[in-house]
Amino acid sequence: MSTATRPCPGAPTLYPDGLPRPGRALVMGIVNVTPDSFSDGGRWYAPERAVAHGLALLAEGADILDVGGESTRPGAARVPVEEELRRVLPVVRELAAAGATVSVDTMRAEVAARAVEAGARLVNDVSGGLADPAMLPLVARAGVPYVAMHWRGHSDGMQANAGYDDAAADVADELRLRVEAALHAGIAPDRLVLDPGLGFAKTPEHNWQLLGRLREVVALGYPVLVGAARKSFLGELLADPATGLPRPPHRRDAATSAVTVLAATQGAWCVRVHDVASTADAVRVTARWGREA
Numbered sequence: 001m002s003t004a005t006r007p008c009p010g011a012p013t014l015y016p017d018g019l020p021r022p023g024r025a026l027v028m029g030i031v032n033v034t035p036d037s038f039s040d041g042g043r044w045y046a047p048e049r050a051v052a053h054g055l056a057l058l059a060e061g062a063d064i065l066d067v068g069g070e071s072t073r074p075g076a077a078r079v080p081v082e083e084e085l086r087r088v089l090p091v092v093r094e095l096a097a098a099g100a101t102v103s104v105d106t107m108r109a110e111v112a113a114r115a116v117e118a119g120a121r122l123v124n125d126v127s128g129g130l131a132d133p134a135m136l137p138l139v140a141r142a143g144v145p146y147v148a149m150h151w152r153g154h155s156d157g158m159q160a161n162a163g164y165d166d167a168a169a170d171v172a173d174e175l176r177l178r179v180e181a182a183l184h185a186g187i188a189p190d191r192l193v194l195d196p197g198l199g200f201a202k203t204p205e206h207n208w209q210l211l212g213r214l215r216e217v218v219a220l221g222y223p224v225l226v227g228a229a230r231k232s233f234l235g236e237l238l239a240d241p242a243t244g245l246p247r248p249p250h251r252r253d254a255a256t257s258a259v260t261v262l263a264a265t266q267g268a269w270c271v272r273v274h275d276v277a278s279t280a281d282a283v284r285v286t287a288r289w290g291r292e293a
């Protein structure tokens with residue numbers, strides 16, 4: 001077995017005793033099998049390229065590989081379910097067979113079910129169960145961990161829903177409702193992960209407020225996943241002073257690492273990133289520092 005196909009040492013396996021807490025934030029590496037995601041659209045669209053990319057992320061230290069077949073960038077249209085399955089299943093199957101802990105990034109119960117059959121061990125639903133009424137019961141039956149993200153509607157219209165009295169408090173309240181729905185559907189509390197949904201029906205101001213008050217989401221009592229990687233609020237912060245143009249996505253990794261360190265310090269359980277190598281280092285430095293604090 002080459003180093004690229006060997007699971008990363010210490011990678012969590014099936015989570016029989018609840019979610020892993022290795023004393024540092026976990027690193028979820030992003031494998032977008034899409035032609036149109038905002039930061040890497042098209043690069044890993046062919047299944048064999050997506051698998052090779054996933055294996056490279058695993059070798060760099062990813063604890064989890066998040067495989068998605070539907071872009072959720074603002075304005076994106078939905079992909080037919082057959083197409084989503086066609087994109088995701090071979091990649092999930094191969095990465096799981098190579099020993100990776102795979103999550104499937106989908107809003108559809110059918111895709112989640114088929115991906116779990118193909119070896120996925122976690123379902124990452126950016127809609128928190130709101131897009132497909134069959135999702136929460138399916139996850140409850142499958143018994144897999146479930147990431148419920150804060151969401152207010154599909155990507156083609158979500159920015160029209162970016163109105164909050166107090167973004168951090170409102171997101172925490174809406175996540176609490178998703179927790180109630182998930183528990184009501186029969187998902188075990190120790191399988192549940194929450195995510196504030198940075199960039200989803202949120203302005204840059206809302207995203208910063210959510211990060212600065214991440215503790216309010218952590219205080220809900222569930223592991224928290226943070227997905228800030230390369231998002232446009234970072235590009236806007238780091239805009240070129242001469243032109244005013246946002247920093248392009250592929251040059252937002254240092255800023256993403258800074259968010260990773262701060263989010264981990266605030267109690268994030270996992271960070272979802274494109275650049276796994278720098279993130280794997282950042283979470284270890286943060287954990288080591290934290291042990292002295």
Ligand code: PMM
Pocket residue numbers: 030032037038039071072073105124125126147149195197198225226227228229272
């Ligand atoms: N962001 C994207 C896709 N999936 N899942 C979770 N749980 N949290 C996120 O913030 C999130 C997600 C969009 O980003 P991408 O196009 O870089 O994958």
